[in-house]
Amino acid sequence: MTTTTSTQAPHRPGPGTETDTVIEARDLRRSYGSGKDAYEAVRGIDLTVRRGELFALLGTNGAGKTSTLEVLEGLGRRSGGTVSVLGGDPVKDRARIRPRTGVLLQEGGFVAELTVMDTARSWHGTLPSSIGPEAALSMVELDHRLDVRVPSLSGGERRRLDLALALMGDPELLFLDEPTAGLDPQSRAVLWDLVRARLASGTTVVLTTHYLEEAESLADRIAIMHQGEIVREGTLADIVADEPERISFTTAGTEHLPVAGLPHLLARPAHERGRTVLETHDLQATLTALLTAASDAGVRIEGLDARHASLEQVFLGVAGSELDQQAAA
Incomplete structure (x- = not known):
């Protein structure tokens, strides 16, 4: 496995060479199973993410946000509708799109025997271009923990290592799936600052989170999913306007x-x-x-x-409508 430290950045389109729309989905559907056992997790949603913004995708349990995110990341196939990510199909054009994206999954899978630097170098070897392991680890303030084995890191440090790997390819588009789940407030604040810095550099971010204050603090626009559909969408002010x-x-x-x-x-x-x-x-x-x-x-x-009015107030109203329907049934 190669461990060179190329610092060549991926190609970024110049002004006017690419649309300001980074993600566009129309009537997006995703089903599991077939026949009478079929379950439609995503039921015809429309979604637009603009260049340079942080778009938060929220949802009640089983709302379909993870199924949606997997389609956008190219990790799952849609059952219907259309989807474009960075101007292409996230599955068919994966070889072109994947080097331009970074993905932070809910749980990272690290090799316990490796140190922080060994882990970063191994990931660097899988990338067509990279800012380099040292730069990525410095970006997330782990440059003082290079020789520490991964199991000895705190929960917040492991999450920062996850983020370093996601950022190593200098992505135009960054997917963050529950990035601060289980972290203490201080570690969460550190990660928020890292995300804000990435936004300031022009990266587009798609975030899923159960921490509503995270979405309130970071998001330019928010969509709330419920039972496979988007039931609220807009800026925070738009969403709470009628509350x-x-x-x-x-x-x-x-x-x-x-x-x-x-x-x-x-x-x-x-x-x-x-x-x-x-x-x-x-x-x-x-x-x-x-x-x-x-x-x-x-x-x-x-x-x-x-x-x-708060995002929590709106979210609980959406979740409460499901409980009311269940009680009526």
Whole structure:
């Protein structure tokens, strides 16, 4: 196996030579089995990923996001529809597309006997072009652990080694499948910084994650899959635009504050575990009116919590719709 350290970068198209659309899928379908046992995991989705953005693909359990990702990566065949990745078919044109992509799978498979540097050199030998093992390991801040055997690395360090291998070919397109699963908050923050640096260099990133704050922090656009279909798509602002904003609070002692007449409320005030809960479509106006009313009435508000709509709120609404359907059935 060759261990040369070529630093030749893969070809990148010049301005105007290639479309700004890196991934495009139309009516994409993927089924398993046949006949009465057939199961359609992906049910005719449309998907567009633009050059230089981070696109987060989220989904409830069994939503079809892994099946979708495998098709985009060229690891699985579609059952219907069309898909283009970097201007070609990810399966038929794999020899041309694969060198231009990096893939970080949910779980990496390392040889326990190898050190960090041995692992990087072995992977380097499989690549048609590479930034080199040393540069890749330095990029993920593992250059001080070169002689350490892989089993001795922490979980966060192993994930960074995974990322170093995915980045070694200097990819135009990077797939990250649950990149921070199981990591502690500090290791997760380090990985986020590495991804942001890659985005700043112009790489396009497709991310799947169960950490919704990860998608909120990193993604330019988000799609939420449910039962094989995309049910929400757009920027974070687009996705939460129709969700209510919430204010909750208690009042000191037995004081009571009438709130039914506050402006912009979307429903009657609710009471949850001794707290008054308001839903509004104008958080600032309702909150200002609430504090003014409390001041005028001489009522002291405690435990005030005011928040804009969140991705978690939308996601739980999607997941809750499935539970409602199951309960009805």
